[in-house]
Amino acid sequence: MGAPFPLSRPRRNRINPVIREMLRETDVRPCNLVLPLFLVPGNGVSEPVKSMEGVFRWSCDMVQRPVEEALESGVRSFLLFGIPSYKDDTGSSADDPSEPVQRALEDMRSRYPEAYLVSDVCLCEYTSHGHCGVIRDGVIHNDGTLERLASVALSHARAGAHAVAPSDMMDGRIIAVRKALESHGFPDVAIWSYAAKFASAFYGPFREAAQSAPSFGDRKSHQLPHFNRLEALRDALMDEDEGADLLIVKPAGTSLDVIRDLKDRTMLPIGGYVVSGEHCMLKDAIGAGHMDKSAYLEYHQCVRRAGCSVIITYGATELAREISVQGG
Numbered sequence: 319m320g321a322p323f324p325l326s327r328p329r330r331n332r333i334n335p336v337i338r339e340m341l342r343e344t345d346v347r348p349c350n351l352v353l354p355l356f357l358v359p360g361n362g363v364s365e366p367v368k369s370m371e372g373v374f375r376w377s378c379d380m381v382q383r384p385v386e387e388a389l390e391s392g393v394r395s396f397l398l399f400g401i402p403s404y405k406d407d408t409g410s411s412a413d414d415p416s417e418p419v420q421r422a423l424e425d426m427r428s429r430y431p432e433a434y435l436v437s438d439v440c441l442c443e444y445t446s447h448g449h450c451g452v453i454r455d456g457v458i459h460n461d462g463t464l465e466r467l468a469s470v471a472l473s474h475a476r477a478g479a480h481a482v483a484p485s486d487m488m489d490g491r492i493i494a495v496r497k498a499l500e501s502h503g504f505p506d507v508a509i510w511s512y513a514a515k516f517a518s519a520f521y522g523p524f525r526e527a528a529q530s531a532p533s534f535g536d537r538k539s540h541q542l543p544h545f546n547r548l549e550a551l552r553d554a555l556m557d558e559d560e561g562a563d564l565l566i567v568k569p570a571g572t573s574l575d576v577i578r579d580l581k582d583r584t585m586l587p588i589g590g591y592v593v594s595g596e597h598c599m600l601k602d603a604i605g606a607g608h609m610d611k612s613a614y615l616e617y618h619q620c621v622r623r624a625g626c627s628v629i630i631t632y633g634a635t636e637l638a639r640e641i642s643v644q645g646g
């Protein structure tokens with residue numbers, strides 16, 4: 319006995335390509351993508367990052383090339399990281415207006431009025447010890463670090479950032495940055511908070527690119543343990559309470575559950591950061607012929623499906639070009 323045939327056939331909605339496209343729930347558009355840029359001092363520098371295919375470090379006079387290529391492809395937003403000309407204990411170069419991030423912000427703001435500029439706010443690229451905060455008695459001093467971060471955010475706002483992105487994971491940093499921006503005449507500068515940033519081995523290639531590996535210890539005292547979901551949600555929602563405008567989850571691909579859960583609990587948009595290790599994993603496997611090149615777009619579509627409005631990715635320009643040819 320039993321039904322001789324199923325009356326309900328979900329396949330009916332998939333057989334024909336027209337209905338498949340009509341019922342599509344997710345797409346990636348170029349305007350969802352943010353291109354990270356690594357900026358270095360000097361002139362005429364376009365130096366490939368060995369571990370990351372297609373990623374370069376640029377001096378301010380050369381960065382127009384990737385920026386214009388991205389804009390042409392439809393990518394409108396950029397996340398700026400700096401490699402400074404000097405490093406010290408407190409990361410003084412991070413809020414020095416003559417350093418690469420500030421110079422690039424100023425130049426890009428006037429040259430490309432259509433672009434949306436976001437700057438990474440942290441100390442690890444700028445401190446001699448490579449940690450994200452100020453060290454006192456051998457440990458990162460949370461509250462001492464907040465003052466430095468607020469000052470860095472302010473210097474980026476002055477140089478022309480539309481949004482600042484604190485990536486340090488210190489407690490109370492969003493409110494400290496918000497207060498500094500409000501009280502110095504930058505109420506419209508947004509905060510893209512790295513709300514759930516896991517301590518992850520997937521950041522390895524980035525640390526080569528940004529020359530920001532810690533000289534001792536690790537970042538487990540302030541970044542999230544990857545095995546805790548509730549802790550990540552709690553941290554992220556705290557940033558919403560403190561005044562963040564967008565919540566970033568990082569790495570994206572290993573945190574799809576967190577992105578999904580956060581989407582159900584927050585009214586803020588969510589950004590997923592497809593980090594250097596994910597980029598390399600995909601690119602290396604595609605390069606070796608183990609996967610079709612469509613795996614790269616599929617990966618980003620899944621990050622969108624999980625609930626991200628924004629995807630920060632090293633392949634932004636290339637994805638945008640591909641999307642305009644075949645759809646996202």
Ligand SMILES: [Zn+2]
Pocket residue numbers: 440441442443449450485486
């Ligand atoms: Zn950092």
